[in-house]
Amino acid sequence: MSPKIKFQLSFMMFFEFFIWGGWFVTLGTFLGENLNASGGEIALAFSTQSWGAIIAPFIIGLIADRYFNAERILGILHLSGAFLMYQMYGADSFGSFYPYVFGYMILYMPTLALVNSIAFNQMKDPAKEFSLVRVFGTIGWIAAGLIISYVFLWDSPEGRSAGMLKNTFLMVAVASAILGLFSFILPRTPPKILKNEKVNVSSLLGLDALKLLKDKNFLVFFLASILICIPLAFYYQNANPFLSEIGMDNPTGKMTIGQASEILFMLLLPYFFKKFGFKKTIMLGMLAWTIRYLLFSYGNAGEMAFMLLIGIALHGICYDFFFVSGQIYTDSKAGEKYKSAAQGLITLATYGVGMLIGFWVAGKITDMYLISENRHSWENVWIIPAIFAFVVLLLFTLLFKKEQVTYKS
Incomplete structure (x- = not known):
């Protein structure tokens, strides 16, 4: 890979997992303390990840792999996710919050496969090259946690009591918009399946x-x-x-x-x-x-x-x-x-x-x-x-x- 492509893929991985780690880790705390959600309601919010994982293959297999370049649908999904994340930032009850988090995870989970597809498409030897790019994803997750705790103090007792944890959604909305726009200049990753080729759902x-x-x-x-x-x-x-x-x-x-x-x-x-x-x-x-x-x-x-x-x-x-x-x-x-x-x-x-x-x-x-x-x-x-x-x-x-x-x- 050229240094330019390596930087692009590393930037993509960093923000992909910065976005996930920037709100998912503190989700349970936010829901319990700020929206007075019960354990069952918090479970409903977290289970949206599972529904996203179940639905993701359909989005990737029936849409991304057939009609659009992977980098373009990645951009569309993250820009749409930025909007939903901003709506989560403004939610004042679990009832108003849940539809947005459900919709967001349906959009986000497919991006995990898309970023891998984009990265692998640029690599001659994925066994050696992928880990050097993927590690920036873990760094992104770590960076999100450190920013929440040590830069803005949103998860401190004072920050939680002041309702500052909701700012994680605003931070992630901005990050999603950045990655969404950046995705359109990522290396081209064309569809893998011809439009007239039959797709087996199984x-x-x-x-x-x-x-x-x-x-x-x-x-x-x-x-x-x-x-x-x-x-x-x-x-x-x-x-x-x-x-x-x-x-x-x-x-x-x-x-x-x-x-x-x-x-x-x-x-x-x-x-x-x-x-x-x-x-x-x-x-x-x-x-x-x-x-x-x-x-x-x-x-x-x-x-x-x-x-x-x-x-x-x-x-x-x-x-x-x-x-x-x-x-x-x-x-x-x-x-x-x-x-x-x-x-x-x-x-x-x-x-x-x-x-x-x-x-x-x-x-x-x-x-x-x-x-x-x-x-x-x-x-x-x-x-x-x-x-x-x-x-x-x-x-x-x-x-x-x-x-x-x-x-x-």
């Missing part, structure tokens, strides 16, 4: 890869992937409200430790794969979920604050060792014919079905342990996903038979 959703479920090991992994997304939803939905409620300073900024660890453990993943193999690596990822939630359950913002920070830092192991390892395993099992379909199926199962269930369960559990207005028994809330993740770990350990999986870095 292939768009990855359903062609259902044949892989005949393999017992893959079936066990597939079911474990759905189940482990239930405790994962607890983290996305409850971590920031939890840290804010118990009085941790700069909770959003401290949560960026998780993204920093994600970069570190992504670099360490090839070593673990080679040293311990796929089964033990993915087991370690699931065990990390249990340990993280136990640390959250028994830690506090005082003398035990280190337990919370360790729990946040475990994000790299939780995410990379399970989800990235799972993507590698899926790729190795699918073969050339079903590679894309298999990855689509796993995405649909995890971010779609698994997390949709998880957000609903997390909302119910959070409401169950509501002590008083905006006060929860967090020890009980976090124990449940800890136990659930451990049960999934035991089932996977017993049912998944060891097999050799090659990691190509």
Whole structure:
């Protein structure tokens, strides 16, 4: 890649994930404290991510891949998203907020695939080049959290009580407009499918890869992937409200430790794969979920604050060792014919079905342990996903038979 194209793609990735991290992390805190939303209502808002993941293949497969250049539809989606984000900034009740967040996530989730498509289209050796571009996405997510906590102090007790968290939506609206306009000068990425070419809906959703479920090991992994997304939803939905409620300073900024660890453990993943193999690596990822939630359950913002920070830092192991390892395993099992379909199926199962269930369960559990207005028994809330993740770990350990999986870095 030329330096110009590398800069364009890195800028694109930075803003793509700055946009996501700039409002999604603090969403639960904002809804609970500023819109007086219940746990169930907060779960509804977070589940829009899952509906976006389910609908995204249709937008990409039926529209983007057939009629428009990827960079143009990326621009249109982000400009439209900027408008919806501004409407979320002005919402004064959950009822007026929800339609906008639902519409926004239907538009945003397809952009995750579009930015990858644009990047891959410019690379001669994606295995070596993609990570050097994608890392700017993680940097963008970290930057958003640091700005919220340490520059504007929007998530401080004073900022939250003054309703300043809603400014995250305004910040993201501006960022979305910038990326939307910038997208039109990104390298051309023409449609992959001819207009008169038939599109198989089952292939768009990855359903062609259902044949892989005949393999017992893959079936066990597939079911474990759905189940482990239930405790994962607890983290996305409850971590920031939890840290804010118990009085941790700069909770959003401290949560960026998780993204920093994600970069570190992504670099360490090839070593673990080679040293311990796929089964033990993915087991370690699931065990990390249990340990993280136990640390959250028994830690506090005082003398035990280190337990919370360790729990946040475990994000790299939780995410990379399970989800990235799972993507590698899926790729190795699918073969050339079903590679894309298999990855689509796993995405649909995890971010779609698994997390949709998880957000609903997390909302119910959070409401169950509501002590008083905006006060929860967090020890009980976090124990449940800890136990659930451990049960999934035991089932996977017993049912998944060891097999050799090659990691190509």
